[in-house]
Amino acid sequence: MFSIYHIIWLVICVAVMIAAIIYLKKQRPQLKDVLTVACIVSIASELIKVFSTIQMVPSSDGTMMYPYLEVQHLPLHLCSLQILVIFYVRFSNNDKLRDKLLAFMYPTCIVGAVLALMMTSIFNATIEVTQAFTHPLAYQYFLFHTMLLLLGIYIPMSGEVELDWKHYRSTMAILAVLGFLSIYINSLLAKATYVSGVLQSVDYTPNFFFTYKFPIGIVFTEIWHWYIYIAVIAVAAAAVIGLMYLPFCRKKN
Numbered sequence: 001m002f003s004i005y006h007i008i009w010l011v012i013c014v015a016v017m018i019a020a021i022i023y024l025k026k027q028r029p030q031l032k033d034v035l036t037v038a039c040i041v042s043i044a045s046e047l048i049k050v051f052s053t054i055q056m057v058p059s060s061d062g063t064m065m066y067p068y069l070e071v072q073h074l075p076l077h078l079c080s081l082q083i084l085v086i087f088y089v090r091f092s093n094n095d096k097l098r099d100k101l102l103a104f105m106y107p108t109c110i111v112g113a114v115l116a117l118m119m120t121s122i123f124n125a126t127i128e129v130t131q132a133f134t135h136p137l138a139y140q141y142f143l144f145h146t147m148l149l150l151l152g153i154y155i156p157m158s159g160e161v162e163l164d165w166k167h168y169r170s171t172m173a174i175l176a177v178l179g180f181l182s183i184y185i186n187s188l189l190a191k192a193t194y195v196s197g198v199l200q201s202v203d204y205t206p207n208f209f210f211t212y213k214f215p216i217g218i219v220f221t222e223i224w225h226w227y228i229y230i231a232v233i234a235v236a237a238a239a240v241i242g243l244m245y246l247p248f249c250r251k252k253n
Helices: 003-027 029-052 078-091 095-118 135-158 165-188 223-252
Strands: 055-058 065-068 191-195 197-203
Touching: 003 095, 003 135, 055 078, 078 095, 078 135, 078 223, 095 135, 095 165, 095 223, 165 223
Parallel strands: none
Antiparallel strands: 055 065, 191 197
């Protein structure tokens, strides 16, 4: 994290974001048009991710080779799940649910993208740092999250959604449900070892929604460590998202 390559990418992302915000502020396109672009970027992003990370892996007996996408690349992180939300709000005629989801996207796209850009997970885990400008995944990762950040900023800027405290409550409810479901998903996709039906060890688990471990090397050795961690991220999420809604709610009052 924060290698010279990472810093260069962050500078590029900031430059792209500033240029895009200036354009959006000047042109004021309809949110629908911005969502159309987001749909196109999302499709391109997933295609690049899949075809640049899928690999041929031999069977245990060595007689066959199978294309395999490692579980950490499944679109189950919050930022990847935003793709489904983007398509829904772009094409849905259900105005009430659409407004709730747009209000959900406003803080979660911004916070999720900022965290992803700052704590990038692809270097060393998927590609080497030296491949920062030679591997397609680096372009996909940084530019996709920059797009999400811009989309989150433009939702309130467009003036097409009136944000208030009821949206804060619905956003926190959606996050709570997704976070809880991630516990099931992380366990389901974990590589666990059983002997005579008894769990012995877990050698790998994905970390969707960061509900299994902190992304920067904090090790849990007792279950209560994990309980405290979950409580901390829940309180932090509630506080940060509440602060993001506060200016709009105060203005409305």
